Amino acid sequence: MASQPRQIFILTGAGISAESGLGTFRDRGGLWARFDPMKLATPEAFAEDPDTVLDFYNHRRRGVRKAAPNAAHAALARAEAALAARGGRLFLCTQNVDDLHERAGSAAVVHMHGELLKARCTACGTVSERRADILPDDPCPHCGAAALRPDVVWFGEMPKHLDRIDAALAESDLFVAIGTSGAVYPAAGYVREARALGIRTCELNLEPSDNAGAFDEARYGPASTIVPGYLT
Ligand code: BJW
Numbered sequence: 143m144a145s146q147p148r149q150i151f152i153l154t155g156a157g158i159s160a161e162s163g164l165g166t167f168r169d170r171g172g173l174w175a176r177f178d179p180m181k182l183a184t185p186e187a188f189a190e191d192p193d194t195v196l197d198f199y200n201h202r203r204r205g206v207r208k209a210a211p212n213a214a215h216a217a218l219a220r221a222e223a224a225l226a227a228r229g230g231r232l233f234l235c236t237q238n239v240d241d242l243h244e245r246a247g248s249a250a251v252v253h254m255h256g257e258l259l260k261a262r263c264t265a266c267g268t269v270s271e272r273r274a275d276i277l278p279d280d281p282c283p284h285c286g287a288a289a290l291r292p293d294v295v296w297f298g299e300m301p302k303h304l305d306r307i308d309a310a311l312a313e314s315d316l317f318v319a320i321g322t323s324g325a326v327y328p329a330a331g332y333v334r335e336a337r338a339l340g341i342r343t344c345e346l347n348l349e350p351s352d353n354a355g356a357f358d359e360a361r362y363g364p365a366s367t368i369v370p371g372y373l374t
Pocket of ligand 1: 154155156157158160161166167168169172183237238239255294295296297298299300301304320321322323324325326327328346347348349350351363364365366
């Protein structure tokens with residue numbers, strides 16, 4: 143990094159977990175290249191065909207449990223601790239629904255698109271830890287209703303923690319987007335919001351994203367190489 147920022151806002155996407163074996167969405171062979179997101183990742187799809195949607199997420203939940211964090215996740219956890227020791231803060235906002243940042247040692251992770259290893263009851267709203275498959279008749283541990291869904295954010299739903307995210311972005315002096323295509327809003331708009339606030343911006347990605355032209359600087363390559371290189 144050029145100078146020593148004190149408040150870093152990191153936005154991560156599926157690309158940071160790609161080398162851990164978890165598929166991205168929009169790359170060639172990615173999830174949304176093989177499956178129609180409108181049939182799997184919308185509240186309407188779940189209402190229409192809950193079994194198919196639960197199967198899709200159960201399969202991915204098993205994949206997350208088997209995956210391990212890579213060097214990029216580990217570098218972010220180290221950077222968070224090092225910055226805190228200098229009196230600064232690294233705010234880690236992820237679009238990812240996996241738990242690889244937590245398992246790499248990041249202390250505070252904001253999951254704006256929810257978490258695959260949690261379930262939410264559509265009857266009472268209770269969110270519970272859920273490592274096992276969700277089956278259609280499984281009861282909610284709180285109210286007993288057979289109304290569990292993955293606690294992830296589908297298209298047309300409001301992302302989580304937006305107030306905290308906006309506040310952290312406004313306080314930052316560096317914005318870094320890692321492994322995200324810049325295709326999904328509101329996250330895709332953060333680089334322009336940062337620029338408007340006078341915050342320096344950097345993209346770390348395998349290749350230029352849809353938003354590449356909006357960043358002040360960029361480094362391209364696999365996350366496991368470029369993220370540790372950038373942060374040290
Ligand atoms: C590597 C690598 C390696 C690969 N190393 N890099 C304008 C404004 C606001 C909203 C909209 C708008 N226009 C349309 C909308 C609505 C919609 C939207 O954005 N649609 C677009 C398709 C246009 N947005 C929504 O519906 C959101 N809600 C919403 O807007 O609410 C209203 C609102 C209004 C105003 C303010 C605030 C809110 C909700 C979006 C929910 C997204 N859900 C998903 C599924 C989650 C559950 C699940 O996992 O199944 O979230 S879709 C999917 O995309 C997932 C991801 O988090 C998200 C982003 O994908 P990501 O992470 O960028 O992955 P990829 O695959 O796209 O990119 C990977 C990148 O990595 C690539 O660039 C590779 O090159 C790179 N890479 N290998 C480094 N080794």
